[in-house]
Amino acid sequence: DDAAGEALFEELIAADSRIEPRDWMPDAYRRTLIRQMSQHAHSEIIGMQPEANWISRAPSLKRKAILMAKVQDEAGHGLYLYSATQTLGITRDEMTEQLITGAAKYSSIFNYPTLSWADIGAIGWLVDGAAICNQVPLCRCSYAPYGRAMVRICKEESFHQRQGFEILLTLMRGTPEQQRMAQDAVNRWYWPSLMMFGPPDADSPNSARSMAWKIKRFSNDELRQRFVGMLVPQAEALGVTFPDPDLKWNDERQAYDLGEIDWSELQRVIAGDGPCNAQRLQRRREAHEDGAWVREAAAAYAEKRAQKARA
Numbered sequence: 001d002d003a004a005g006e007a008l009f010e011e012l013i014a015a016d017s018r019i020e021p022r023d024w025m026p027d028a029y030r031r032t033l034i035r036q037m038s039q040h041a042h043s044e045i046i047g048m049q050p051e052a053n054w055i056s057r058a059p060s061l062k063r064k065a066i067l068m069a070k071v072q073d074e075a076g077h078g079l080y081l082y083s084a085t086q087t088l089g090i091t092r093d094e095m096t097e098q099l100i101t102g103a104a105k106y107s108s109i110f111n112y113p114t115l116s117w118a119d120i121g122a123i124g125w126l127v128d129g130a131a132i133c134n135q136v137p138l139c140r141c142s143y144a145p146y147g148r149a150m151v152r153i154c155k156e157e158s159f160h161q162r163q164g165f166e167i168l169l170t171l172m173r174g175t176p177e178q179q180r181m182a183q184d185a186v187n188r189w190y191w192p193s194l195m196m197f198g199p200p201d202a203d204s205p206n207s208a209r210s211m212a213w214k215i216k217r218f219s220n221d222e223l224r225q226r227f228v229g230m231l232v233p234q235a236e237a238l239g240v241t242f243p244d245p246d247l248k249w250n251d252e253r254q255a256y257d258l259g260e261i262d263w264s265e266l267q268r269v270i271a272g273d274g275p276c277n278a279q280r281l282q283r284r285r286e287a288h289e290d291g292a293w294v295r296e297a298a299a300a301y302a303e304k305r306a307q308k309a310r311a
């Protein structure tokens with residue numbers, strides 16, 4: 001019954017153990033996981049678009065092959081995450097509907113344009129870097145299917161991040177124009193990558209409960225801080241700077257002080273008013289419509305097989 005289920009749930013959470021799909025769980029726990037995991041899946045799928053924009057213009061065959069593999073990895077991440085989310089009792093069709101009608105969120109970061117080849121480097125380094133910082137703790141998420149999906153996803157993201165770093169390193173060792181291109185991409189992606197961690201803790205309505213349930217292991221600000229700490233030495237190695245004159249080491253806190261983040265920009269982009277929101281959703285809707293014949297053919301084939309089995 002519910003009382004026994006709830007007691008077991010609390011016990012498993014307190015013991016840092018895992019909740020499996022068939023275990024009893026509070027409705028709000030289920031809802032918050034469906035929310036976060038489906039948004040995460042949508043982010044992976046929408047996140048294919050800014051990078052796909054450069055597949056046909058990659059500077060060499062090798063770069064093109066690597067970029068195609070990366071974009072395919074993102075599709076794979078989206079698919080595992082949709083499958084993991086389905087274990088909570090929502091269908092793939094429902095999730096797709098929420099995405100293409102604009103009812104569901106996806107990460108703000110994928111609403112920015114990719115203006116030059118250097119953006120592919122900056123995305124790998126900064127966006128995949130932020131994704132790793134946020135997702136490594138999710139490998140220990142209390143909901144087991146999410147944690148398990150994250151293990152493989154994080155391994156692939158680490159490769160993506162090194163790939164981005166290496167693109168920027170190559171540009172920074174190139175001509176002055178290539179160096180300017182790399183610096184310009186870093187200037188444009190730096191602040192949006194910090195916004196990927198979500199609003200500041202004081203304005204994060206979901207954090208306290210998600211941390212108590214051990215879905216999130218660290219707060220938005222803690223992870224953002226950890227990310228900047230990781231980036232600074234890498235930026236020095238690359239020879240790029242960040243567009244934050246107030247960024248400096250604070251000896252007392254043993255952490256970097258950051259300049260003011262423009263939170264109104266994050267709110268605008270989440271609300272649908274970023275540079276590419278309309279284009280991203282439009283493309284996703286077209287892809288869904290273009291795939292209608294595949295879904296119809298698969299359904300017809302399944303029906304035919306079922307009929308044969310009955311006969």
Ligand code: FAQ
Pocket residue numbers: 035036039040041043044047048074105106107108109123127128131134195196197198199203204205206207210220270
């Ligand atoms: N964008 O109360 P909180 C990738 C929403 S990485 C849009 O703090 P929470 C890899 C939030 O949903 C990107 N919305 O919420 C890749 C909530 O709205 P709701 C995906 C945002 O959940 C790389 C409201 O604001 N990663 O795809 C954002 O506790 C390269 C209040 O916020 C994940 O999804 C934002 N930046 O913490 C792919 C990781 N920030 O739902 C391709 C999993 C906040 O109540 C290429 N997710 N919101 O209507 C998480 O860790 C969490 O959901 C947070 C937000 C940290 C994003």
